[in-house]
Amino acid sequence: MNTLKTSPLPVRLCTLRESHLDKVMEIERRAYCFPWTRTIFRNCLQSGHLALLMKQGRNIIGYGIVNITRKEAHLLNICIAPEQQSHGLGRSLLRTLIKLSCNSGAQCMFLEVRPSNTVAIALYHSEGFNEIDRHRHYYPAQNGYEDALVMGIEFS
Template identity: 35%
Template sequence: MSIQALNKTHLDAMMAIEVAANQFPWSYKNMESCFSGRYFNFGFFIADELAGFYIGEVAGPDITLMDICVDHKLQGQGVGAKLMTHLLAQAEAKGAENIFLEVRASNKAAIHLYDKMGFCEMGIRKNYYPTAEGNEDAVLMGLPFNPFAKHM
């Protein structure tokens, strides 16, 4: 098991995990666009197989978790927590002041993980995510990380 930086050669594996785990997955084009300068992408590998990943974005002195996804067969086994721990280490290395994320209000398992990692609810984005019945709210969460850091 290891966490490694991802590149565009991993896109197909990332998309396979994304599509299997989400009713409304990112598009290939959206995921591909996250391999430019302000994004950083890491994957959790078991042997040589991608088991989960995250996409982070540097925005000024802050980091935004754009996407985190774990192979549906491995959810609930600590992969997400390992990826989040790695994200926090990356934020520290980059001198981030805050980390932000949005999560579906119905995704109680993810909200519980983020709570355990120290994130707190900062607001609600009404009708943000599509659903089969219309839309659902996003919970905006944040973690004040390093308020005395120099800007990245």
């Protein structure tokens, strides 16, 4: 689908399929204290959501899932393997998901993010997202629940 130049091997994007879920689940568990379940991923795939896989050589290093409805895109999950982070891969994946959402007729994208995930928030701000709301007690956390910042961007 798409190839990015990084070292040592180029990174490419392709459609995430159910056959990839073992590796995706492995990354999800390493990246998050409260990971998605296989059932959630499977439901997203069965629902026809835009689901991309990022690979470097034969290695799966990231993924992103977007639900596109009518004129809106909802970024449900975006993740880069922890050892591959801080190299611009998340930014590249986000930009591709935005472009594909826009090409599918979406006029805006929104997402939820933990306030404690300052790296992701900085990325979203740098790509033009703004904070538009807050959902209280949205995410499970070590000591109960954590709010979610709702962020959005309008496509021009």
